[in-house]
Amino acid sequence: MPWRPTRQRKAVLSALHECAGFTSAQGLHEALEADGIPIGLTTVYRALHALDRSGQVDVVREKSGERLYRPRPADGHRHYLVCRDCGLSTAVDADAVERWAEDVAGTMGFTEVEHTVELTGVCDRCRVTPAVRGSAEQHS
Numbered sequence: 001m002p003w004r005p006t007r008q009r010k011a012v013l014s015a016l017h018e019c020a021g022f023t024s025a026q027g028l029h030e031a032l033e034a035d036g037i038p039i040g041l042t043t044v045y046r047a048l049h050a051l052d053r054s055g056q057v058d059v060v061r062e063k064s065g066e067r068l069y070r071p072r073p074a075d076g077h078r079h080y081l082v083c084r085d086c087g088l089s090t091a092v093d094a095d096a097v098e099r100w101a102e103d104v105a106g107t108m109g110f111t112e113v114e115h116t117v118e119l120t121g122v123c124d125r126c127r128v129t130p131a132v133r134g135s136a137e138q139h140s
Helices: 007-018 025-034 041-053 095-108 130-138
Strands: 057-061 067-071 079-083 089-092 119-121
Touching (some): 007 041, 007 067, 025 041, 025 067, 041 057, 057 079
Parallel strands (some): 079 119
Antiparallel strands (some): 057 067, 079 089
């Protein structure tokens, strides 16, 4: 689907490029407002939806179900392993997933198939034993 680069969509995409990793629509809205760009939250959601449809962003869901966005690299769509605790995201080699999706689509007679693969876990920095986690929560 073609992407119509409106002023608001350009602002959202620019702000998205400024983020270190995946970010929410609300986080993006707050960043835009902090930069003095007057834009409504609904407009941010619409812009992100248009960017998603046009293939310009990668999207994952956090544990609450909220969609998080980041600019898609120029070489195409990626899959990520995302830490459920801190949100750290790492691109993973998913050639096997891509081949599987193409094979299933071809076998079933489908074309233009899209897919979503979400991998979540706990990164090394966030991994702690249950006893330590429990005592840390008690002292917070």
